[in-house]
Amino acid sequence: xxxxxxxxxxxxxxxxxxxxxxxxxxxxxxxxxxxxxxxxxxxxxxxxxxxxxxxxxxxxxxxxxxxxxxxxxxxxxxxxxxxxxxxxxxxxxxxxxxxxxxxxxxxxxxxxxxxxxxxxxxxxxxxxxxxxxxxxxxxxxxxxxxxxxxxxxxxxxxxxxxxxxxxxxxxxxxxxxxxxxxxxxxxxxxxxxxxxxxxxxxxxxxxxxxxxxxxxxxxxxxxxxxxxxxxxxxxxxxxxxxxxxxxxxxxxxxxxxxxxxxxxxxxxxxxxxxxxxxxxxxxxxxxxxxxxxxxxxxxxxxxxxxxxxxxxxxxxxxxxxxxxxxxxxxxxxxxxxxx
Amino acid sequence: xxxxxxxxxxxxxxxxxxxxxxxxxxxxxxxxxxxxxxxxxxxxxxxxxxxxxxxxxxxxxxxxxxxxxxxxxxxxxxxxxxxxxxxxxxxxxxxxxxxxxxxxxxxxxxxxxxxxxxxxxxxxxxxxxxxxxxxxxxxxxxxxxxxxxxxxxxxxxxxxxxxxxxxxxxxxxxxxxxxxxxxxxxxxxxxxxxxxxxxxxxxxxxxxxxxxxxxxxxxxxxxxxxxxxxxxxxxxxxxxxxxxxxxxxxxxxxxxxxxxxxxxxxxxxxxxxxxxxxxxxxxxxxxxxxxxxxxxxxxxxxxxxxxxxxxxxxxxxxxxxxxxxxxxxxxxxxxxxxxxxxxxxxxxxxxxxxxxxxxxxxxxxxxxxxxxxxxxxxxxxxxxxxxx
Numbered sequence: 001x002x003x004x005x006x007x008x009x010x011x012x013x014x015x016x017x018x019x020x021x022x023x024x025x026x027x028x029x030x031x032x033x034x035x036x037x038x039x040x041x042x043x044x045x046x047x048x049x050x051x052x053x054x055x056x057x058x059x060x061x062x063x064x065x066x067x068x069x070x071x072x073x074x075x076x077x078x079x080x081x082x083x084x085x086x087x088x089x090x091x092x093x094x095x096x097x098x099x100x101x102x103x104x105x106x107x108x109x110x111x112x113x114x115x116x117x118x119x120x121x122x123x124x125x126x127x128x129x130x131x132x133x134x135x136x137x138x139x140x141x142x143x144x145x146x147x148x149x150x151x152x153x154x155x156x157x158x159x160x161x162x163x164x165x166x167x168x169x170x171x172x173x174x175x176x177x178x179x180x181x182x183x184x185x186x187x188x189x190x191x192x193x194x195x196x197x198x199x200x201x202x203x204x205x206x207x208x209x210x211x212x213x214x215x216x217x218x219x220x221x222x223x224x225x226x227x228x229x230x231x232x233x234x235x236x237x238x239x240x241x242x243x244x245x246x247x248x249x250x251x252x253x254x255x256x257x258x259x260x261x262x263x264x265x266x267x268x269x270x271x272x273x274x275x276x277x278x279x280x281x282x283x284x285x286x287x288x289x290x291x292x293x294x295x296x297x298x299x300x301x302x303x304x305x306x307x308x309x310x311x312x313x314x315x316x317x318x319x320x321x322x323x324x325x326x327x328x329x330x331x332x333x334x335x336x337x338x339x
Numbered sequence: 340x341x342x343x344x345x346x347x348x349x350x351x352x353x354x355x356x357x358x359x360x361x362x363x364x365x366x367x368x369x370x371x372x373x374x375x376x377x378x379x380x381x382x383x384x385x386x387x388x389x390x391x392x393x394x395x396x397x398x399x400x401x402x403x404x405x406x407x408x409x410x411x412x413x414x415x416x417x418x419x420x421x422x423x424x425x426x427x428x429x430x431x432x433x434x435x436x437x438x439x440x441x442x443x444x445x446x447x448x449x450x451x452x453x454x455x456x457x458x459x460x461x462x463x464x465x466x467x468x469x470x471x472x473x474x475x476x477x478x479x480x481x482x483x484x485x486x487x488x489x490x491x492x493x494x495x496x497x498x499x500x501x502x503x504x505x506x507x508x509x510x511x512x513x514x515x516x517x518x519x520x521x522x523x524x525x526x527x528x529x530x531x532x533x534x535x536x537x538x539x540x541x542x543x544x545x546x547x548x549x550x551x552x553x554x555x556x557x558x559x560x561x562x563x564x565x566x567x568x569x570x571x572x573x574x575x576x577x578x579x580x581x582x583x584x585x586x587x588x589x590x591x592x593x594x595x596x597x598x599x600x601x602x603x604x605x606x607x608x609x610x611x612x613x614x615x616x617x618x619x620x621x622x623x624x625x626x627x628x629x630x631x632x633x634x635x636x637x638x639x640x641x642x643x644x645x646x647x648x649x650x651x652x653x654x655x656x657x658x659x660x661x662x663x664x665x666x667x668x669x670x671x672x673x674x675x676x677x678x679x680x681x682x683x684x685x686x687x688x689x690x691x692x693x694x695x696x697x698x699x700x701x702x703x704x705x706x707x708x709x710x711x712x713x714x715x716x717x718x719x720x721x722x723x724x725x726x727x
Contacts, residue, residue, distance in 0.1 A: 063615060066513055100616030107615075112608035117630050126626075127616045179616065 007038040008081050010187060010219050011060060011103075016073030018055055018064060025291040029055050029068070031243040031298075034316075034338075037187075039081070042213065042220040044230050044251070047240035048266075050287060053223045056240075057189045060221075061099045062087060077102070079186065101131045104180035108192040110172035114164040120148070120175040121160035124182045131183050143182065151178035152208055170201035177208065181216075188213075189221045194229070206233060227270045231255055236322065239263050242288050242298040248316075249323035259325040262299050297328070305329055350723060353394040361387055388716040391723060396709060402702025409696045413488035416481030417566040421463065424482040425568065425664035426456060428465075428473035435473030437682045438465050444473075468684040470675060474664070476684060480692050482666035485566050487696065490578065490660075491647040494585040499640060501586070502593025507624045509594065510601025520594065527591040533650060539584035540577075540659040547583070548576035567665065574665045581651060581660040589647070596639060600632040607631075638707045645700030652693050668693045 018030035030052045037043045045053045058064055060075060075087040079102060087095065107113040114123060124147055125140025134140045141160060148156035151174040164172055173193065180188055190209065194202035210233060213220050222233055230237055231251060238248040239260065247260040258264045265283040285302035288294050294301050300310040309328045316324040317334035324338055350358075365383055369376040376383070393399050422428070428435035431452035432444040441464060446452050448460040467476040509520040527535070551558040551572070561575050562568075604610065605628060613623050652669030654660045661667035663674060668689040675685025709715050 061615065063611065096617045096619060098617070099614065100618075105612065105615040107608055107612055109608060113612040115609040115613070115627050115631070117627075126613075126618065126622075130616060130618045130622070176612075183616070 007036060008040075009036045009076075010039040010078050011037040011221075012074070012076040012078075012084075013056070013060075014074040014076070016056070016059060016075065017071040018052075018059060019069055019071050021067040021069065022291075027290045028293055029243050029290060030059070031293070033073075033240075033243070033245050035238050035245055035248060037219060037221060038236075039078075040217060040219055041235040042210075042222055042233050044234035044237045045221065045223045045240060046225060046227070046230055046237055046266075048225060048287065050290075051240045052243040053240055054191055057105075057191055057221060057223055060087065060187075060189060061103050061105075062095050063099075097131070100127055100180075100185070101183045102185055103187045103189060104183060104185035106173075106176055106180050106188060106190040106193045109196045110169060110176045111164060111196070113176050114172060116164055119161050119163055120144070120167070120178075123175065124148070124160075124179050127179050127182050133183060144178070147178040147182045148175070150181055150212070151175070152204075153178065169197045170204065173197055173201070173205055174208070177205070177212075181212065184216070185218070187219045187221065189223070191223045192225070193222075194224075194226070202229075209233075227267065239266070242293060243290060244298060244326065246299065246327070247323075247325045249320070249325075253320060253323050257320075257323075259319060259323070259330060260299075260327050261303050261305055261329075297326070351391075351394055353400075354391050354723070357387060357390045357394070361390075385716065388719055388723075389710060391719045392710045392715045393706070395719065396706040398702045399706030399710060402699045402704075402706065405695055405699025406703060409484060409699060410488060412481060413484040416484050420475075420478035420481045422458070422475040422478040423456075423568070424474070424479050424666040425571075426452075426458070426474060426478070428452070428469060428475065430473070431458075432473070435465070435469045437471055437678060437685075438469040438473065439682075440466060440468040440476075440684050442468065444469075467688050468682070470671070470682070470685055471678065472664075476671070476688060479666040479671060480668070480689055482566065483668045483671060483689060484692065484696075486578070486661060486665065486667045487648050487651060487693075489564050490582055490585075490651045491644055493582045494589055494647045494651075495640065495644055498586045498589030499593045499636075499643070502590030503597050503629070503636065505590065506594040506597025507601055507628060510598040511605055511620070511624055511628065517598070521598065524591040524594050527588065528595070532588040533653065535588045536581075536584040536650065536654060537657065537659060539587055540580045540654060543580035543583055544576040547579050548573070551575060551579075565665075571665060574662050577660055577662055578665070581654055584654075585647060585650065589643075592643075593636075593639070597632065597636065600635065601628055604628050604631050634708075634711050637711070638704055641700055641707055642704035645697035645704075648693065648700070649697050 013036070014034050016030055016033045017028075020027040020029050033052070033056055035043075045056060047053050055064065055068070059070055062070070064070055070088060073088070077085045077087050077098065079085060085098070087098070114120070118126075121141045121144040122137070124144035125134065125137045128134045128140045128143060129137060134143055144160050145156045148160060153159050153171060153174045159167065159171065159175070167175065173196075193209070194205050197205065206229065209220065212218060222229070224230060234251045236249065237251050237254045238245045239254070239262065240246065241262050247254065247258070247263045254263065255267065258267055262283070269281045269283065271277070271280065283302060288298055288301065296311040296313050297303070300306050303310065307328070314326045314328045316326050316338040317330040318324055318336045318338055319330050319334055361383060365376045365379075393403065428444060431446050431450045434442065435444045438444065443462055443464050445462050446458050446460050450460075452458045453460045465475050465477065467480065469475055470479075505520050509517045551561075558572055558575060561579060562572060565575070565578060567575070610623060610627055613627050651660065652667070652672075655667045655669035656673045658673065661670045663670065671689040672686050675682060675689070679686050
């Protein structure tokens with residue numbers, strides 16, 4: 001049974017390994033991650049802090065900096081169907097044309113992502129001049145108003161001249177979104193875009209992203225640890241644990257029918273606001289040390305279903321249409337194994 | 340209520356002068372480029388508050404007036420000096436030999452000075468005295484200010500530029516490049532700067548004079564800058580050697596300090612965001628990192644300006660750099676030391692000039708941090724606007 005049926009891939013990650021060389025030792029932050037993002041979908045990377053979501057997203061345009069290094073693997077970007085670009089092997093000059101222009105980022109904390117010395121308009125104009133979309137900064141400022149309007153910034157003509165410290169968190173995030181939109185990218189990577197803003201703004205920002213996505217035909221890669229957001233926004237979800245994707249599937253399947261013990265535990269830990277609970281659910285044990293990760297399945301020390309076989313690394317068992325899980329529990333009733 | 344009333348601040352006279360000057364200036368620009376004033380209203384306001392902050396810092400004001408005075412003297416000094424820097428007045432009046440401050444000399448009609456050097460006959464008061472050739476000390480100090488300023492400006496233009504650029508590259512790139520640049524810096528820092536400068540300014544003059552003869556425009560530009568007579572073109576090589584020697588020893592401090600600041604600044608998310616939108620490395624360095632660390636660099640630069648003046652005077656005191664009859668504060672002290680304490684003025688006045696110039700830059704540098712701090716501006720804004 002084929003995985004990713006009817007998918008026109010825009011980004012394909014194959015067997016990615018990323019290490020960080022620290023004084024304490026080599027951190028194996030990403031350990032054989034593979035996934036495919038389809039054109040026009042919203043793909044979510046979910047997992048707890050330190051599981052490698054952000055590192056994976058940064059690797060998409062080779063933003064990994066020393067002491068980190070992409071050890072091996074392939075990242076293939078398809079600007080058009082059937083026209084692959086190997087991200088890992090292109091030169092620094094080439095990748096710069098992709099950064100921002102083709103794949104744009106929205107960072108977690110908008111107040112940190114804006115240079116305090118420049119106005120919002122300057123950020124947008126700079127992005128456009130860096131990719132030669134406008135001839136001058138002046139023209140860039142005029143264009144900036146358009147994109148601020150697009151990002152639903154109130155009073156865009158005024159705000160284009162505002163410095164980051166003069167804006168609220170929500171407005172800053174709109175400014176950042178306008179910056180990413182200004183190059184008309186094909187992919188937007190949103191790294192926890194709502195963590196730094198309050199819930200009402202969160203809802204507005206997410207609605208904005210969804211509207212923009214459908215209007216511009218964007219592909220959205222959303223990184224979050226907010227399960228509510230995932231359910232709300234995503235088409236497909238990949239659950240990450242300790243540098244690996246342990247389960248991937250359509251959002252409906254993941255929520256309705258979680259298979260991996262970690263996914264189950266994660267969903268159990270989500271609080272239902274309708275019920276008062278005496279004790280919050282948690283996953284026993286701690287996140288493994290990625291310098292000396294557990295042998296085989298990296299979740300086995302915390303897993304209630306642990307058996308000897310878990311000392312071997314589980315392959316991706318295909319257990320349904322578009323549904324894969326990396327757990328030995330499913331070896332007998334799997335439909336197949338992904339290569 | 341009462342305590343608040345006491346807090347209310349009245350504008351100082353200096354603040355009002357600032358207001359008048361800036362308002363008129365802004366209106367003048369506004370007439371040439373309509374709409375400029377409204378567009379830059381906030382900027383003008385901030386600039387005013389910066390100047391108010393300066394008005395509230397007595398050391399800063401003192402430093403500023405000393406520095407402005409020094410620069411003014413350096414610019415117009417050669418034109419207002421009563422005599423040329425190399426005019427040996429003893430040729431005309433024996434009394435000019437080591438004349439004490441305030442003594443009078445007479446230039447007679449038909450003497451060498453009036454016929455050959457074109458000095459108007461009459462009585463002259465040498466307000467700061469004269470040296471063993473009867474050269475007017477006051478004139479020489481005025482010319483010396485020009486020498487100091489030009490050397491200091493030349494050194495401060497290129498030296499820190501080299502250091503800042505290397506520091507930026509070193510801090511941002513890291514790895515082997517960082518290691519190489521920083522170890523080179525270590526070598527320069529470990530070796531006493533003054534001694535290195537002495538070595539270089541002793542070796543360089545031959546090369547530099549070769550360069551000057553093969554490239555005459557450079558010589559004539561330098562002559563004009565130092566305000567020297569054409570016949571002293573030979574001494575230029577010595578002065579420029581000092582400048583080059585100071586370029587060589589002046590960058591390591593900047594490279595080290597800037598690297599440190601870059602290391603912390605480059606971790607900011609806005610730097611990563613700039614990378615993520617495809618901004619090229621040089622633009623990240625000069626548009627996002629450099630402006631964000633400019634405050635401390637500016638303070639360092641100002642303090643260092645005085646340092647260069649001092650080292651330059653030190654080098655010429657040691658007999659390097661300016662050679663007589665070029666006027667240079669360090670050199671005047673060195674030549675005058677021979678007659679100390681009999682002719683104390685030859686040591687005292689150029690020393691005092693150096694002291695005041697260096698003190699001025701140091702005082703500004705010290706108060707610049709407070710003045711540039713946005714928090715100071717906000718505090719003053721509350722006080723000044725409370726009354727409006």
